[in-house]
Structure formats: C-alpha cells, structure tokens
Amino acid sequence: MSQSPxxxxxxxxxxxxxxxxxxxxxxxxxxxxxxxxDGAVKMGPGTxxxxxxxxxxxxxxxxxxxxxxxxxxxxxxxxxxxxTGRTVALTELDRLQNLLRxxxxxxxxxxxx
Amino acid sequence: xxxxxxxxxxxxxxxxxxxxxFRDDYGNDMVSLFRDQCRDEPTSRVLSRAVVDLAxxxxxxxxxxxxxxxxxxxxxxxxxxxxxxGVLLTIVGGSNATTAIIGLAIALGAGTxxxxxxxxxxxxxxxxxxxxxxxxxxxxxxxxxxxxxxxEVGIEAWELMIAGGLASIVLAGIGLVLGLSHLFNxxxxxxxx
Numbered sequence: 032m033s034q035s036p037x038x039x040x041x042x043x044x045x046x047x048x049x050x051x052x053x054x055x056x057x058x059x060x061x062x063x064x065x066x067x068x069d070g071a072v073k074m075g076p077g078t079x080x081x082x083x084x085x086x087x088x089x090x091x092x093x094x095x096x097x098x099x100x101x102x103x104x105x106x107x108x109x110x111x112x113x114x115t116g117r118t119v120a121l122t123e124l125d126r127l128q129n130l131l132r133x134x135x136x137x138x139x140x141x142x143x144x
Numbered sequence: 145x146x147x148x149x150x151x152x153x154x155x156x157x158x159x160x161x162x163x164x165x166f167r168d169d170y171g172n173d174m175v176s177l178f179r180d181q182c183r184d185e186p187t188s189r190v191l192s193r194a195v196v197d198l199a200x201x202x203x204x205x206x207x208x209x210x211x212x213x214x215x216x217x218x219x220x221x222x223x224x225x226x227x228x229x230g231v232l233l234t235i236v237g238g239s240n241a242t243t244a245i246i247g248l249a250i251a252l253g254a255g256t257x258x259x260x261x262x263x264x265x266x267x268x269x270x271x272x273x274x275x276x277x278x279x280x281x282x283x284x285x286x287x288x289x290x291x292x293x294x295x296e297v298g299i300e301a302w303e304l305m306i307a308g309g310l311a312s313i314v315l316a317g318i319g320l321v322l323g324l325s326h327l328f329n330x331x332x333x334x335x336x337x
Contacts (some may be wrong), residue, residue, distance in 0.1 A: 041263065041264055042264050057173055057176075058176075058177050058180045058181075061177065061181075067174050071207050073193060074197075075193050075197025075201070076173075076174035076175075076177045076178050076181075076194070077162075077174065077194075077195070077197045077200070077201030077202070078197055078200070078264065079177065080173060080174055081166075081204060081205060083170075084166065085172065085208075096190075107176075108173060118258055126196055129160075
C-alpha cells in the first residue's frame with residue numbers, strides 16, 4: 032500500500048491551491064492567495080519567490096511564457112501546475128476536507144454529549 | 145533616472161543580501177512585486193511585512209544554497225534560540241538597564257520572527273487550544289522580562305511587580321501544561337488505527 036505523501040508547508044500549500052484555477056504571475060498569485068485566505072495570508076516577495084523556486088525544483092509547478100506583449104524589462108513570468116503538482120494539490124484539498132469533516136463531526140459529538 | 149519611491153529603492157538594495165543565484169533568478173521580479181504592493185497598499189504596511197519577510201527568507205535562501213535542500217524548521221529554531229539568548233541576557237544582565245533593554249528587544253524581535261517563520265514552515269493542521277501553548281509561554285517570558293526590567297530601572301511598584309511575577313509564572317505554567325498536552329495528543333494521533 033502506498034504511504035500518503037507528507038503535507039505541504041503552509042506557503043507551498045497556498046500557492047498550489049491558488050494555481051488550481053490556472054496559470055498566474057507573481058503578483059496575481061500573491062493576490063489570489065490573499066483572496067483565498069480572506070486576507071489572512073499576505074506573502075512577501077521573498078516568501079513567494081522562495082516557495083516558487085522550491086516548487087519548480089520539486090517539479091510541482093513550471094514557469095510559462097508571458098502572454099502579454101511587454102518589453103524585456105517588464106516581462107512577467109507566469110507559473111502553472113504540472114500534472115504531478117495538480118495531483119498533489121488535489122490530494123492536499125482532500126486532506127483538508129477530511130480534516131474539516133473530522134473537526135465538524137467532533138464538534139457535533141461534543142454538542143450532543 | 146530612477147523614479148522609484150525610496151522604499152522600493154531600499155528594498156532593491158536589500159535584495160542584494162540574497163545568494164547571487166537566487167537574486168539573479170528572482171531579484172527583479174521581487175522588486176517589481178514590492179513596487180506593485182506599494183502601489184496598492186500603504187507603504188508602511190508593505191514595509192513592515194517586507195522586513196519580517198527579508199529576515200526569514202534571506203537566511204533560508206543562504207542555508208538552502210549551502211545545504212542544497214529545504215531547511216525545514218531550521219531557520220525558526222535558530223531565531224527561537226536567539227530569542228532565548230535574549231531572555232537569558234535580560235535575566236543575567238545584572239543591574240545594567242541597557243543590557244536588559246537590548247536583551248528584551250532581541251527576545252521580542254527574534255521570538256516574533258521565529259514564530260512567524262515556524263508557522264510558514266509547517267503544514268496546515270488542525271488547531272486546538274493546546275496548539276496555542278507557545279503564546280502562553282511567550283507571554284510569561286515577556287512579562288517576567290518586563291518585571292526584571294522595571295526592577296533594573298528602579299521602579300518601586302513592588303505590589304505590581306509581585307503580581308506581574310506571579311502572573312508570568314501562571315502563564316508559563318499554563319503554556320507548559322498545554323504544550324505537554326499538545327505533544328501527548330500528537331503522539332496519540334500518530335498511532336495507526
């Protein structure tokens with residue numbers, strides 16, 4: 032039986048979940064993470080690009096080409112999930128849903144006890 | 145001529161503290177993102193967040209460049225060790241108020257960065273009351289530091305100091321009990337069913 036993968040650190044988790052909707056550039060990704068977390072998670076540039084660097088090295092995301100017509104100095108790099116990254120993101124989503132289900136079940140049990 | 149605001153230019157200079165390879169790969173993107181943030185939010189808020197971000201990610205990137213793997217909780221542990229050294233400096237600083245203030249500042253600054261980086265480095269898990277044990281322990285340490293500092297600078301409100309000392313012992317005790325309970329719960333959850 033295969034062992035369940037190790038949960039992603041918080042910053043990596045937020046990024047892969049934010050990329051489930053499709054490719055994003057750095058600033059859009061940061062805003063999407065803030066939006067998903069109701070403003071609770073606001074990544075600094077160091078955290079964002081440090082995590083992106085790690086996720087690229089782990090093969091969970093890839094850099095894609097700029098879709099807009101910009102000058103070289105303004106060129107923005109976009110990132111998207113690889114098939115492995117998408118699987119990991121969906122596994123993490125499943126883990127979080129299970130966690131919430133267990134907590135809710137526990138709360139309901141506590142309320143009736 | 146560089147028309148960027150001062151904050152963006154200062155941030156650009158600070159990104160030179162990252163390892164060369166990381167800076168070459170992401171330095172321009174980071175400055176560009178910081179510029180976008182300053183455009184959309186008050187600069188003071190963006191700056192305060194950037195200071196903590198730099199304090200965590202610069203040592204992390206250097207360690208990762210040296211170790212060639214992820215650092216895990218190493219950076220938070222280093223900051224928490226520095227915070228502990230700050231608390232010790234405050235306690236054993238003797239009658240020197242300057243030493244006590246420096247010790248307390250180190251403890252608070254490094255402790256805050258340590259806790260923030262710890263939370264970023266660890267996976268999202270179920271949080272319970274026992275998961276907040278460290279807040280009680282930190283509050284107890286800060287309170288005892290304040291009491292010691294007050295005594296060092298010659299404040300003679302003894303009733304308040306005794307109350308503060310007792311409160312810090314209670315807070316640290318609660319933190320310790322919650323921490324042990326948290327550890328115990330974790331061990332129970334790891335047992336396969």
